[in-house]
Amino acid sequence: MAPVFALVDCNNFYVSCERVFNPQLVGKPVIVLSNNDGCAVARSNEAKALGIKMGVPLYQIKEIIKKNNVQVYSSNYALYGDMSQRVMQTLTQFSSEMEIYSIDEAFLDLSDSKGLGFTEYGRNLKNRVEKWTGIPVSVGIAKTKTLAKLAGRLAKKSKKANGVLDLSSSKYLDRALESVEIGDVWGVGRRYAGFLRSKGIKNALQFRDADDNLIRTKMGIVGLRLLNELRGISCYPLELSPPRKKSITVSRTFKKEIESPAELLEAVAAYVSSGAEKLRREKLGSGVLIVYVMTNRFKDDYYYNSVTIKLPVQTNNTAELIGYAQEGLKKIYKKGVQYKKAGILLNDLGSEAMVQANFFDTVDRARAKKLMQAVDTINFTMGSGAIQYGAVGLARNQNWKTAFNLRSKAYTTQWDHLVEVL
DNA sequence: TCTGGGGTCCTAGGACCC
DNA sequence: TCTGGGGTCCTAGGACCC
Numbered sequence: 001m002a003p004v005f006a007l008v009d010c011n012n013f014y015v016s017c018e019r020v021f022n023p024q025l026v027g028k029p030v031i032v033l034s035n036n037d038g039c040a041v042a043r044s045n046e047a048k049a050l051g052i053k054m055g056v057p058l059y060q061i062k063e064i065i066k067k068n069n070v071q072v073y074s075s076n077y078a079l080y081g082d083m084s085q086r087v088m089q090t091l092t093q094f095s096s097e098m099e100i101y102s103i104d105e106a107f108l109d110l111s112d113s114k115g116l117g118f119t120e121y122g123r124n125l126k127n128r129v130e131k132w133t134g135i136p137v138s139v140g141i142a143k144t145k146t147l148a149k150l151a152g153r154l155a156k157k158s159k160k161a162n163g164v165l166d167l168s169s170s171k172y173l174d175r176a177l178e179s180v181e182i183g184d185v186w187g188v189g190r191r192y193a194g195f196l197r198s199k200g201i202k203n204a205l206q207f208r209d210a211d212d213n214l215i216r217t218k219m220g221i222v223g224l225r226l227l228n229e230l231r232g233i234s235c236y237p238l239e240l241s242p243p244r245k246k247s248i249t250v251s252r253t254f255k256k257e258i259e260s261p262a263e264l265l266e267a268v269a270a271y272v273s274s275g276a277e278k279l280r281r282e283k284l285g286s287g288v289l290i291v292y293v294m295t296n297r298f299k300d301d302y303y304y305n306s307v308t309i310k311l312p313v314q315t316n317n318t319a320e321l322i323g324y325a326q327e328g329l330k331k332i333y334k335k336g337v338q339y340k341k342a343g344i345l346l347n348d349l350g351s352e353a354m355v356q357a358n359f360f361d362t363v364d365r366a367r368a369k370k371l372m373q374a375v376d377t378i379n380f381t382m383g384s385g386a387i388q389y390g391a392v393g394l395a396r397n398q399n400w401k402t403a404f405n406l407r408s409k410a411y412t413t414q415w416d417h418l419v420e421v422l
Numbered sequence: 423t424c425t426g427g428g429g430t431c432c433t434a435g436g437a438c439c440c
Numbered sequence: 441t442c443t444g445g446g447g448t449c450c451t452a453g454g455a456c457c458c
Contacts, residue, residue: 034426041426057425075426102458189456220432222456249428298425343427402426 003234004110004168006122007140007148008091008129010084011156013104014042017083018073020134021411021419029070033058035402036253037074074404082412086133094125099238107145109238122164141166145236146229149186150204154179177205177230187226192219204230244349245282250275251343254400257296261333264293264342265326267400269391271344272325276318277379279346280372285314287348289321291328296340305332313358314350317368318375322391342400 010016014032019025029046033039039055040047050064058072065072084103091098097109113121122139129137140152147167154176155165167173183193185204195218201207208230215223225235250271258264268291279286292306307328315321325344378387409417 036424036426038425055426059424062424105458187456191455219455222432243430245429247429251427253426296425341426 001111002143003237004113004118004141004143005145005148005234005238006095006108006110006118006125007101007145007152008106008108008125009138009140009152009156010087010104011136011138012042012044013084013135014073014075014080015044015047016135017076017080018408019044020083021079022408025071029068030073031065031070032073032075033406034075035404036255037403037405038253041075072406074407076404076407076410078410078413079408083133083135087129087135087137090129090132091125093128094121097238097240099240100242107148107238110141118166118168119164122166126163137163139164142168143232144229144234146186146226147232150176150180153184174205177208178203180204182207185226185230187222192223195219245284246347246349248275248278248284248286248346248349249343250278251292251341252400252402253341254339255403256399257338257340258399259336259338261329263393263398263400264333264339265329265391266393266398267342268293268325268329268344269322269389269393271342272321273318273388273392275344275346276316276321276372277376279316279349280352280376283352284349285316285352286321286346287311287314287350288346289324289328290345290347291325291332291342292345293329293332293339293342295338303334303337305334307332313361313363313365314348315363315365316352317363317365317372318389319371320363320368322389326391 015025015030018030018032025044027046028044029050029052030044031040031047031052032042034041037058039057040052040061041055043052043054047070050068050070052061052064052070064070080103087104088098088100088106091106091108095108095110095113099107101107110118110121116124118141122141126137126139129135138152138156140148140150140155141164142148142151151165151167155161155163158165167176170176180203182188182196182202182204183190185207188196188207196202196207199210199214201210208227210227212224212227215227219226228235252267252271254267258267272289287310289309289311290306291309292304294304295302309324309328311324375387379385411417411419
């Protein structure tokens with residue numbers, strides 16, 4: 001039987017999360033910022049209507065914010081992560097087969113749904129998620145994921161659709177495709193959109209009916225898959241279990257530029273700690289560690305350098321990884337440079353249980369593992385960062401530490417942040 | 423003054439081997 | 441002047457996503 005997909009997409013997700021616990025924000029222009037309160041990464045419809053674009057730096061919209069009393073928030077990942085789980089949990093009731101695609105999106109398999117028509121199904125789903133979690137969602141339904149994304153986008157925009165659009169067997173499919181600008185097609189980014197426009201292909205309908213060879217030469221196999229998906233031939237099945245991670249990265253822009261090697265070391269040690277914790281959570285070990293540093297990329301004298309360290313044995317031991325990172329950092333540190341960002345990458349990931357032993361290995365791995373388990377347990381029960389390596393430095397004087405000056409409370413994950421009803 | 427972070431996939435080209 | 445051919449593996453870079 002031909003598949004049918006539903007895409008469920010939370011509307012302006014971060015903003016919607018803030019509104020659940022602060023209903024006064026409903027109807028007002030609201031934005032949520034990236035790390036260090038740098039850019040607008042989520043916008044309410046009212047904020048979009050004011051012309052605030054995705055990813056625009058805060059300092060460029062100061063005027064608009066002031067004039068229109070836009071409500072501004074720092075990112076609150078604890079809150080958004082928890083709200084996301086609630087939404088996904090609710091969705092499991094609507095299909096046995098679901099793929100969590102991102103923090104605010106999921107694909108559902110509807111091929112064996114019986115009884116109700118798809119539109120009514122979508123409407124039920126939308127109502128229940130909103131009632132149970134407070135998060136408004138849009139639902140797009142179609143024969144392929146790409147078409148479901150497109151339907152979802154139209155569902156959100158069209159007043160008539162009111163949040164749910166079924167294009168799985170619609171006689172208006174062509175008209176719907178024609179109304180979607182080429183750059184808004186899932187998988188067509190800025191570069192490809194520019195190329196396609198230069199060939200006279202301006203919307204999804206023209207793209208669907210384009211010549212295969214033209215698309216293949218410039219966009220390769222990915223482009224051809226995209227064409228097929230738009231033609232109703234499914235190329236991307238639902239991914240029921242998340243594929244194993246191939247890399248883990250932790251990187252941050254510093255609050256202020258830093259120059260001293262000691263501070264740089266602290267930041268890198270902190271990122272390594274966080275990366276190692278992620279490894280352990282996924283029961284993985286890493287065989288290659290990359291450390292990189294850079295200056296402000298918007299300045300002329302931009303400097304970037306990185307070092308790749310092949311580890312003797314795959315590991316997720318924080319102390320060991322910090323040691324290698326420090327060694328590596330010494331090789332790429334340059335004096336007199338104003339660093340603005342650093343990061344680490346963990347590659348060559350493998351299952352913790354399958355680590356290839358090294359004959360010359362000098363680390364007592366059984367002992368190290370016990371220590372890491374103790375550290376993780378403490379941080380899990382007492383709160384993240386309750387215990388950490390000295391290399392990370394002390395909270396005061398951390399000029400690199402990311403700032404969130406406008407953050408709301410962790411309403412759902414910390415007892416002392418619970419909402420009080422007076 | 424102020425500009426996010428974490429991922430994946432594909433392709434081309436070079437190194438290396440037989 | 442002429443200078444094999446095919447396969448595999450790895451890496452860097454480009455493109456995309458949220």
